[in-house]
Amino acid sequence: MIEETHSDLCSSLKGASRARLCEIIIVAKVDGSTKYPLYQISLNNKSDEVEDEKEENSGKYVPEAGDVFALTDIKPKRIDDLNRPGRFYHIAYVSRPKDSNDEISILLSKPMEVDFNEFMSNKSQKLYAVFLLNLTTNIRVWKALNSVSEDVNLNILKQVLQPEVTVRFTT
Numbered sequence: 001m002i003e004e005t006h007s008d009l010c011s012s013l014k015g016a017s018r019a020r021l022c023e024i025i026i027v028a029k030v031d032g033s034t035k036y037p038l039y040q041i042s043l044n045n046k047s048d049e050v051e052d053e054k055e056e057n058s059g060k061y062v063p064e065a066g067d068v069f070a071l072t073d074i075k076p077k078r079i080d081d082l083n084r085p086g087r088f089y090h091i092a093y094v095s096r097p098k099d100s101n102d103e104i105s106i107l108l109s110k111p112m113e114v115d116f117n118e119f120m121s122n123k124s125q126k127l128y129a130v131f132l133l134n135l136t137t138n139i140r141v142w143k144a145l146n147s148v149s150e151d152v153n154l155n156i157l158k159q160v161l162q163p164e165v166t167v168r169f170t171t
Contacts, residue, residue, distance in 0.1 A: 001145070005138050009068065009091075012132035016076045020061035024071070024127040026103075027116040036107040038095070041129070043102070061129065063104050066136035067094040069129040071108070073119075076130060088114065092129070 012019070026042035043062065063069060072089035074081055082089045090112065096105040119125055 001138065001142055008133055014079050016070060016082065016130050017078050019131045021075060021128045021130045022061040024129055027127065037111045039106050039108060040103045041106055061131050063094045063129055065094050065097045066134045066139065068132045068135055070132060072128055072130060073125060075128055
């Protein structure tokens with residue numbers, strides 16, 4: 001399951017130039033002691049840019065719970081755009097969907113080295129969320145396979161996954 005998810009993520013990164021994206025206007029770190037850094041983001045609901053109909057990634061994207069996206073300062077035209085010197089990208093996971101304030105909670109793979117207040121103060125700098133994949137189904141399957149609770153009757157799983165083979169000879 002982990003290898004399949006990793007493979008899906010790698011494949012999604014290779015196709016980032018064709019992925020849907022959205023512009024992020026606010027990024028704020030949430031204080032707390034979590035294993036992964038928690039941030040709140042807000043999206044640009046109005047588009048100041050005229051979308052080119054020929055542009056492949058012109059689809060509007062609104063992050064939903066379970067989504068994994070690349071947080072980057074460039075609209076990728078090819079995979080190499082994400083790895084250029086002077087550019088950055090982080091893998092983000094949407095832990096909670098939009099709340100009443102239109103803020104989205106995300107977990108990042110590592111803390112941001114960029115001061116977003118300074119970065120966003122420059123009007124020419126933009127920040128994008130480039131959709132990669134949704135992990136909701138993968139997480140549900142993982143939890144189902146790894147749920148060993150006293151309340152769970154594992155007899156059926158044992159019968160299905162490790163059937164006993166009995167051979168009867170009749171004479």
